[in-house]
Amino acid sequence: MQTTPLLIGSFILLFVCQKLIGFFRAVKSIGNHPGHRLLFSPASVLGSFLPKTKYVSLGQNHTFVSKHTVFEAAGCDIHSSVSIIPNIRTMIVLADPAAIKEVTSSRARFPKPVHFYKALSFYGHNIVASEGEEWKKYRKISAPAFSDRNNKLVWDESVKIMEGLFTDVWGDKDAITVDHCVDITLPIALFVIGVAGFGRNVSWKEDVVIPPGHQMTFKDALHIVTTDIFVKLIVPDWAMRLTPRLRRAKLAFDELHRYMAEMIRLRQHSEKVDRHDLFSSLLDANAGDLGGPALTEDELISNIYIFLVAGHETTAHTLCFTFGLLALYQEEQEKLYQHIKSTIPSDRLPTYEEMPLLTHSMAVFYETLRLFPPVAAIPKFAAEDTTLSATDSKGVKITVPVPKGTDITIAVPGLHYNPRYWEDPHAFKPERFLKDWPRDAFVPFSAGARACIGRKFFETEGIAILTMLVSRYKITVKEEPQFAGETFEERKARVLANRAGLTVTPLRVPLVFTRRT
Numbered sequence: 001m002q003t004t005p006l007l008i009g010s011f012i013l014l015f016v017c018q019k020l021i022g023f024f025r026a027v028k029s030i031g032n033h034p035g036h037r038l039l040f041s042p043a044s045v046l047g048s049f050l051p052k053t054k055y056v057s058l059g060q061n062h063t064f065v066s067k068h069t070v071f072e073a074a075g076c077d078i079h080s081s082v083s084i085i086p087n088i089r090t091m092i093v094l095a096d097p098a099a100i101k102e103v104t105s106s107r108a109r110f111p112k113p114v115h116f117y118k119a120l121s122f123y124g125h126n127i128v129a130s131e132g133e134e135w136k137k138y139r140k141i142s143a144p145a146f147s148d149r150n151n152k153l154v155w156d157e158s159v160k161i162m163e164g165l166f167t168d169v170w171g172d173k174d175a176i177t178v179d180h181c182v183d184i185t186l187p188i189a190l191f192v193i194g195v196a197g198f199g200r201n202v203s204w205k206e207d208v209v210i211p212p213g214h215q216m217t218f219k220d221a222l223h224i225v226t227t228d229i230f231v232k233l234i235v236p237d238w239a240m241r242l243t244p245r246l247r248r249a250k251l252a253f254d255e256l257h258r259y260m261a262e263m264i265r266l267r268q269h270s271e272k273v274d275r276h277d278l279f280s281s282l283l284d285a286n287a288g289d290l291g292g293p294a295l296t297e298d299e300l301i302s303n304i305y306i307f308l309v310a311g312h313e314t315t316a317h318t319l320c321f322t323f324g325l326l327a328l329y330q331e332e333q334e335k336l337y338q339h340i341k342s343t344i345p346s347d348r349l350p351t352y353e354e355m356p357l358l359t360h361s362m363a364v365f366y367e368t369l370r371l372f373p374p375v376a377a378i379p380k381f382a383a384e385d386t387t388l389s390a391t392d393s394k395g396v397k398i399t400v401p402v403p404k405g406t407d408i409t410i411a412v413p414g415l416h417y418n419p420r421y422w423e424d425p426h427a428f429k430p431e432r433f434l435k436d437w438p439r440d441a442f443v444p445f446s447a448g449a450r451a452c453i454g455r456k457f458f459e460t461e462g463i464a465i466l467t468m469l470v471s472r473y474k475i476t477v478k479e480e481p482q483f484a485g486e487t488f489e490e491r492k493a494r495v496l497a498n499r500a501g502l503t504v505t506p507l508r509v510p511l512v513f514t515r516r517t
């Protein structure tokens with residue numbers, strides 16, 4: 001009778017001893033480099049959802065929230081994290097430009113951990129969630145669509161979309177109040193990738209109408225899929241009908257699939273015109289017209305989905321933070337307005353050829369991306385036993401052993417708020433990008449062969465949108481009685497508050513756009 005509890009107790013003791021031995025071995029394998037010692041891995045579902053508790057979990061959005069402070073505590077621009085559950089995991093976290101450059105430029109030594117991207121692969125394999133020969137195939141198919149010719153299309157379409165917003169939606173109103181700025185930046189970014197990437201032209205008026213044969217709009221389906229992506233990862237298919245929220249998520253996943261299949265059928269049956277957009281490249285690859293192995297139907301759908309997501313969420317959130325910052329820092333907005341006014345005559349629309357002249361607009365975006373990088377943590381892993389080096393707080397070079405299999409995280413906010421490279425790192429100062437600046441200490445688009453393929457696409461649409469908006473409207477924070485009397489710092493914290501989502505997500509940015517006279 002007494003043997004059962006004894007047996008269970010022995011098993012528990014054995015399990016704990018095994019975990020502890022593994023834990024201490026892991027700590028030793030990285031030379032006992034300082035950092036977090038945790039019960040739950042920050043890369044696990046529990047570890048990222050539990051609140052921040054010492055020795056237990058780092059809490060939500062921790063890479064963004066902690067910025068450079070963890071590195072300061074570790075006394076080095078590389079810190080470690082060793083955790084026990086679900087299995088012993090060793091992670092090396094980087095905020096050192098040279099170490100980051102080494103990792104991003106050696107793809108074979110530091111590949112992408114594809115299993116981390118499971119949430120993005122539910123429609124099939126795609127460019128973001130793949131490695132090796134498969135990734136090379138997707139990148140080769142997509143690269144020609146990001147040409148200068150297509151960037152001009154991105155510019156022209158972005159200008160048209162902004163004109164549509166001003167005339168069809170805002171009309172003759174002198175002041176437009178939005179309760180959350182993403183309510184306008186999400187559709188803007190989606191319309192741009194829709195038309196410039198996929199030839200899918202949606203007007204502001206059509207955008208709110210559910211087309212026949214569907215139960216939600218394309219925009220809503222994509223938005224719900226993006227927001228509920230982790231639900232789909234955690235909840236098994238049979239359980240997706242259990243609550244109204246889960247049913248809505250399931251409907252959105254199915255609807256988005258239907259919309260993408262329709263887009264494909266429509267383009268396949270339309271007259272072949274000489275197009276060079278992303279959709280044409282993907283369809284040609286599916287038809288086997290590009291040589292090499294053809295894209296399967298699932299790969300085609302999954303890549304369309306990934307370009308829609310990668311191409312609109314990052315952009316929409318960056319635009320939203322940019323408008324929020326300009327509303328808070330009126331003097332910076334005025335400088336930007338004056339620069340645009342002195343560069344583009346007010347009696348006509350800005351052209352793609354004028355984009356290089358809009359240096360101040362680019363500086364505003366770069367400073368926003370430094371402060372609010374949408375992708376806060378970029379994961380890699382060590383494919384072999386190796387080392388990484390950084391300087392410690394006393395300027396001494398430290399070499400950290402990195403055993404094969406170690407997780408590596410590029411902590412983008414850690415680097416972007418690193419006071420060794422950025423003076424007064426918490427301040428919004430676009431001018432820092434108008435003089436010489438530390439290029440290796442700025443990686444919002446990652447770097448090396450796996451850097452963002454859409455960087456120029458974003459910069460083009462972003463500058464066109466910002467130029468159109470700031471030249472015609474002044475942006476201010478919406479005044480609300482419940483926040484009367486708050487200090488500037490309180491207002492800033494409220495307006496720029498964010499949470500972890502697929503990318504760093506603004507919570508609520510309430511703004512007023514007032515027509516300039």
Ligand code: HEM
Binds near residue numbers: 127193197378450452
């Ligand atoms: C503010 C705008 C943007 C930011 C900050 C951004 C950031 C990034 C980052 C950090 C990565 C690397 C992710 C990783 O290694 O896991 C990435 C990859 C990627 N981005 Fe962007 N992105 C932006 C806009 C865009 C746009 C507009 C598109 C498409 C039109 C796009 C398409 C992609 C794709 C396809 C990849 C995967 C590339 C590969 O692995 O070869 N992104 N982006």
